Every structure is written in structure tokens, then in C-alpha cells.
Amino acid sequence: MIRMRVFLWVLVGLAAGVFGLFAYQLSQPKHEFVESAMIGQPIPAFDLPPAVADRPGLASGDLADGQPKLLNVFASWCVPCAAEAPNLARLEAGGANIVAVAIRDRPDDVARFLEAYGNPFSRIGKDDISAVQLSIGSSGVPETFVIDGKGVIRYQHIGDIRDGDVAVLLDKLKEAGA
């Protein structure tokens, strides 16, 4: 009889444990971002035509020229991309060389966007079918990657760059050898 009771209490304990786990997981904030699994990997080969007339396009070779860079994935139709513009300007002022990929965008729209919010980019590639975005494991706009001088992806920032992120990105850039 006593053995039976102990067994029942074990069952109750197990059930409580399971529900406790549910309660804990349900109370945790949902992690909405899909992080790139490409950190530490060399950037896949690509060659994108220019997205605007006054900046060259972007190829994977440009990201392995010895100088670490920030790679900004953006689009003119993306509202947070406009919101992060002042902080991109701050990063540029802080010495970062920022290159960009414009996702599913028209040259006129990109030009208008850059005129309105500033152009901190030294190169802008045009990616009409998100091919480069998919190849580096980016799941939305805006995202900013730190690429070291050998073209290896070192860090990914998901979402718009807030004020506090500027120092972090400059640090990561320094870690990458800038």
C-alpha cells in the first residue's frame, strides 16, 4: 500500500514538473528573430549590380579586401531602415566602412530614400530576389553584419540599430581587426 502511494506521489510530481515547465516557457518572451547560422563562415560568393547610379555594386570579393566592414541589409520600403539612418551616419563618422545590399527595391526608390535619410554606404548592391540575403542567413530588413578583412561573417545585428547598438557594432568591428 505504501509503495502504491509513493508511486502516485511520483506521478503527481511528474505532472507538476511538466506543468511547471509549461508555465515557465509560456512566461518567457517569444524569441521572434531567426539568427543566422553563418557566423564564423566565409561570405558566400555573389556579385550584385549597383542599386543606384552614384555607388558601385557589391561583390563578395569586395568584402575580402583586408578591411573589416559593416554590411547593411536594407530596403527603401522598410520603415525601421529609415529609423536607423542617423545611427548608420554615426557609425560612418566613427570610422566604419559600410556597404549595403538593397532588397527588392527600385533604383529610383533607393535614390529617393538615400536623399531623404542620408547615404553612409560606399557600395550598394541590388538584390531583387533576396538571393544574397538568403545566402547569408538574413531573415529580414534591416540587418547589419560585421565582416572581417578576410570576408568571414563575424557578427549579426538583427533589426534597426538603436543608439546603444552603435558602440557595440564599433567594438565588434574593432574585434574583427579594424
Next chain:
Amino acid sequence: MRTVRHPGESRDLAPPCGSLRRGHRTPREVPAFAGMTVLVCILAMALAVAMTAPVAAQDSLPPAPYAYRQLDDPALEAKALALMETLRCLKCQSQSIADSDAPMAGDMRHQVRSRIAEGEDPEHIRAWLVERYGDYVSYKPTVSATTWPLFAVPAVLLLLAFLILRRRLRGAK
């Protein structure tokens, strides 16, 4: 249902949500029309909610060539579809890329279809995506260092149930 909509009444679909009673109707008509007004209001609200959601981020570029176009070869298209149904849309994370209308899902379908048309193996394409986004991008369950208990636990429970049942049935005899 004969008084669904009087001429000139369609314009004030929004305000009547709060006011079901109007002057010029006979009492007999009121209940049917009241129900209809509530229904119209609910539909209008649902429509308003549905229309505000996607405004945040949509591009104006046409979809990628193979986002909505099937492959000409039915066998290859079937192969592509089977794969697309087991790949997660990164924008609408509860949908597969075959189900989602997000532009990025369209671009992923283009990747899948054009690669399959070039003769690439579906599992190779899946591996390519998993390499970029992790296991999360694939809906296909795989046995790995972290997922093996999911497969082992049911087998263990079945075995346990079998052993307990056998003991009890023997004891009953």
C-alpha cells in the same frame, strides 16, 4: 433580407455600429436588419484589421520568376512542392513557404524551384538552408543530439506499458 441595403445607405457603414435603430423602418423589419448591421460591422472591422497589417513593410517589386509560377515538368514541380511544404517561412513563422504570401517566402520558393529545375537534390537544398538558418527553417523532424529523446520517450513508454500490462494480467490469473 429584402432591406439589405437602401440606395444611399451603403456609405454610412461605419457609424451604424453603435446605432441599430433608424427612423424609417417598420418595426417588423428591425430585427433582421439589426442582425445584418451587426454582421456588416463585424465584417468591416475584420476587413479594417486585415488591411492595416501588411502596410508596414511591402515592396513594390514584382515577385521572383518562380515565386508563383510552377515548373513546367509536373514531376519536378511535385518534388519542389514537397520540399516547400516542409520549409518554414521566416516572416510568417507558423507557415510553410508553400503557404505564405510574404515576398521573402516567394523568393525562397524561387530558390527551391530554380535549383530543382537545375537538377539539385531536394535534401541538398534543405541542407543549404539549414546551414544558413539552423534546424528552425525545416519542418522535417530529424534525429539529432538534442531531439533524440522525442523519439526515444514514446518507445520507452510503450515498452513500460507493455511490461506493466503483462505483469497485471499474469497477476489476475
